[in-house]
Amino acid sequence: MDFSPLTKALASKSYQNIADICDNLLLQAAAEGVAYEDDWPYSIHLLAHIYVDDINSARFLWKSIPSAIKESQPEVVAVWKIGQKLWVRDYGGVHEAFRGFDWSQEVQCLVAAFSELYTKRMFHLLLSAYSTISIQDTALFLGMSEDDATNYVLQQGWVVDPASRMLTVKKQTIVTEQKLDATKLQRLTEYVFHLEH
Incomplete structure (x- = not known):
């Protein structure tokens, strides 16, 4: 084979x-x-x-x-x-x-890559599902120690309340660009011209 x-x-x-x-x-x-x-x-x-x-x-x-x-x-x-x-x-x-x-050795790289991908998936799940979450739960989801998980999310702009051991999730803003299609603009112009005449 x-x-x-x-x-x-x-x-x-x-x-x-x-x-x-x-x-x-x-x-x-x-x-x-x-x-x-x-x-x-x-x-x-x-x-x-x-x-x-x-x-x-x-x-x-x-x-x-x-x-x-x-x-x-x-x-x-x-x-x-x-x-x-x-x-x-x-x-x-x-x-x-x-x-x-x-x-x-042959499987180790794939496991490491999936582990990293999975951590990112879990982070995005937390990002979309929570506005606040405990440090302990965050660590569980991300598969990290509480300190590592806290540092990881702080780098993403989250805020920690040390007294309550809660994290405030910072929602990431989604920037979308609206592109103008020249053919659509042409059709719209023709349509408006047709209505006016």
């Missing part, structure tokens, strides 16, 4: 493409009747679906992995633990699952 597209994607850190690459390689192997189960990078494939926030495909892949692979490759089980925590929305548990395994 030629894994060079996967190797290139990992090397270039094109993590958002890995799930599709693995899916296509799997379909190719099945179409050609190639035995792949023992050599298949299940950990990477599973984590790639989790990375692109496709937990349903990750669940389907998990169910299709042979029991012998699950028993002989603890890293595959560790990746699925991340998926399970995401499925039940155990936000703090996701971070624990990241840290709870000694990842292989």
